[in-house]
Amino acid sequence: MQPRRILWRLADVIEVVAETPRTKSLVLEVPGWEGHKAGQHVDVRLTAPDGYRAQRSYSIASSPEDERLMLTVDRLDDGEVSPYLTDVLMAGDMLELRGPIGGYFTWEAADGGPLFLAGGGSGVVPLMAMIRHRVAVGSAVPARLLYSSRSYEEIIFREELEDLVARDGSLEVIHTLTRSTPEGWSGYRKRIDAEMLEEVGWLPKERSLVFVCGPTSFVEGVADALVGLGHDPARVKTERFGATGG
Amino acid sequence: MDEQRLDGNAAAGTLGEVFSFEVTTAHYACEGCGKADQIGAAMVYEVRGLGTIVRCPSCDNALIRLAHNRGRHWIDLRGIRYLQVEDAAG
Numbered sequence: 547m548q549p550r551r552i553l554w555r556l557a558d559v560i561e562v563v564a565e566t567p568r569t570k571s572l573v574l575e576v577p578g579w580e581g582h583k584a585g586q587h588v589d590v591r592l593t594a595p596d597g598y599r600a601q602r603s604y605s606i607a608s609s610p611e612d613e614r615l616m617l618t619v620d621r622l623d624d625g626e627v628s629p630y631l632t633d634v635l636m637a638g639d640m641l642e643l644r645g646p647i648g649g650y651f652t653w654e655a656a657d658g659g660p661l662f663l664a665g666g667g668s669g670v671v672p673l674m675a676m677i678r679h680r681v682a683v684g685s686a687v688p689a690r691l692l693y694s695s696r697s698y699e700e701i702i703f704r705e706e707l708e709d710l711v712a713r714d715g716s717l718e719v720i721h722t723l724t725r726s727t728p729e730g731w732s733g734y735r736k737r738i739d740a741e742m743l744e745e746v747g748w749l750p751k752e753r754s755l756v757f758v759c760g761p762t763s764f765v766e767g768v769a770d771a772l773v774g775l776g777h778d779p780a781r782v783k784t785e786r787f788g789a790t791g792g
Numbered sequence: 793m794d795e796q797r798l799d800g801n802a803a804a805g806t807l808g809e810v811f812s813f814e815v816t817t818a819h820y821a822c823e824g825c826g827k828a829d830q831i832g833a834a835m836v837y838e839v840r841g842l843g844t845i846v847r848c849p850s851c852d853n854a855l856i857r858l859a860h861n862r863g864r865h866w867i868d869l870r871g872i873r874y875l876q877v878e879d880a881a882g
Contacts, residue, residue, distance in 0.1 A: 552808035589805040603802065648804040650816035650832020762797055783832070786798050 552644045554591065557615070559639045565618060565702050569668060570632045571607060574615045574641065581610055584675040585652035585757065585785075588617065588645030592627055600626040603787070605671040605759070606646065609678035618702065620668035651757065651785045655680060659687035659755055660748050664738065664768050666694045666760025667702075672785060673759060674703050677717070681710060690718045692746050694738050694764070696725040720746045738764075740771040750776035759785040800832040803844050806858055807831075810865050813877045821873040824853030831855075831875075 561573040584606075591601045602625075608616035621632040635641065653661065653676045661680070663673040670693055680689060695701045707719045722734035722742065734742060748754040756777060758768045765786045773779050800816050807815040816832035827850040834855060835847045843859035848871070857868035869875075 552805060587801075587804075603805065644805060644808075647808060648801040648816050648832070649814040650804075650830055651799070651801045784799055785801055787802075 552647060554642055554644045556640045557643055559635055559637055559641055560614060561637050562635060566700050568621045568632075568700065569618060569702050570621075571616050571618045572631060572635065572641070574617065574643075576615050576643070579615060582606055582615075582646035583649070583652040583654060584609060584679040585672045586646040586648050586675075587672070588615075588643045588647060590617070590627060590631070591642045591644075592630060593642070602627040603647070604631075605668075605675070605785075605787075607671045607674050607678075609675055609682045611679065611682035618668065618671045618674070651759070651783050653679070653755065653757060655683045655685035655687060657755060659689060660752060661687055661689040662747050662754040662756045663689065663691045664693075664743075664756070664758045664760075665691065666738075666764035666768075667696070667700070669758075669760030669764065669785070669787065670702055671759075673757060676757065677707075677710065680717075681714070686716055688716045690720065690746060690748070692720050692722070692738060692742070694722045694724060694760070697723055698726075698728045698731070718746075738768050738771075740775060743768070743771050744775055747772070747775070747777075750778070753778065753781060756782040757785070758782065760787070762786040798836045798838060800830070800834040800836055800846060802838065803831075803836045803846055803856075803858070806844050807856075810858070810867055813880065817878065819876040820855060822848040822851060822853055822855060823871050823873045824848055825851035826873070827851070 557574040557576040560575050563571040565571055587603045587605045589601055589603050593599050604617045604619055607618040619628050619631045622628045665673045711717055711719050724737050727735050758765050765784045769782050769784050772782050804816045818831050820831055821828040827848055835849050837845045845854050846856040848855055853871050855871040859866040
């Protein structure tokens with residue numbers, strides 16, 4: 547592999563898909579894209595007519611095996627970049643980005659497991675890339691996703707996850723809803739805590755590979771609780787996307 | 793000021809502007825306390841428009857300071873004892 551610099555380039559927007567009321571997936575065609583690992587992100591840069599630039603990082607939602615690159619973006623009302631991506635950008639537009647970026651928060655089937663994924667809100671996006679990769683290569687590594695959303699309507703990828711679980715006995719998805727629950731909801735209705743992690747996670751002696759992604763406070767709470775339960779800190783990888791994002 | 797605490801991974805794009813190797817999987821030892829780990833496991837503080845500081849998660853020592861000003865990158869590596877990088881050529 548030649549050393550390379552990460553260069554800015556233009557992607558073609560092929561499709562914009564509404565996932566939840568606040569979240570959209572951007573399906574992109576990136577000329578010369580050399581592939582990525584599940585868990586990596588890209589930097590997206592917007593340039594205003596007066597030259598002002600704003601830049602943010604977005605996780606890749608597609609698996610490396612997918613034909614096209616997908617970014618899934620949560621709309622932040624006071625954001626500088628995300629409202630443009632979710633409300634203005636359309637198929638046929640161009641988008642400036644660089645990547646793939648980050649080799650640390652990544653998982654490949656060959657890394658093994660068992661895999662324990664914990665996502666808060668749109669923190670599920672890089673974890674979804676890992677799940678899609680696991681499916682695409684036919685991996686039998688046991689995997690559990692513990693996914694915290696504010697409400698049922700805000701669960702991103704809900705149907706796809708249900709579908710995958712129905713077809714794959716070694717994949718489990720456990721939801722918790724923190725603000726509102728639909729009638730008849732029998733799942734968790736609280737923030738992820740040590741008790742929940744003990745109930746749904748693997749035992750520390752099973753040495754699961756853990757990936758935690760979400761807002762900074764979410765990630766720190768979950769990672770600290772896991773280490774407190776006896777999980778090896780070296781096997782708990784975190785990706786904080788900050789309190790504000792963008 | 794818009795400062796955020798993030799993971800080493802968050803600085804990968806900025807560090808990638810300067811270094812040709814994958815920085816987040818490189819190993820470091822902290823000049824302050826001697827802790828050794830991967831840069832991706834360190835803490836990153838980004839101040840938008842100003843720069844990035846990578847800090848040791850154990851002792852808070854500034855491992856790497858990065859700033860960008862008038863078309864130049866400033867890189868201060870005083871906080872790390874060594875950086876161990878995978879040889880991409882094998």
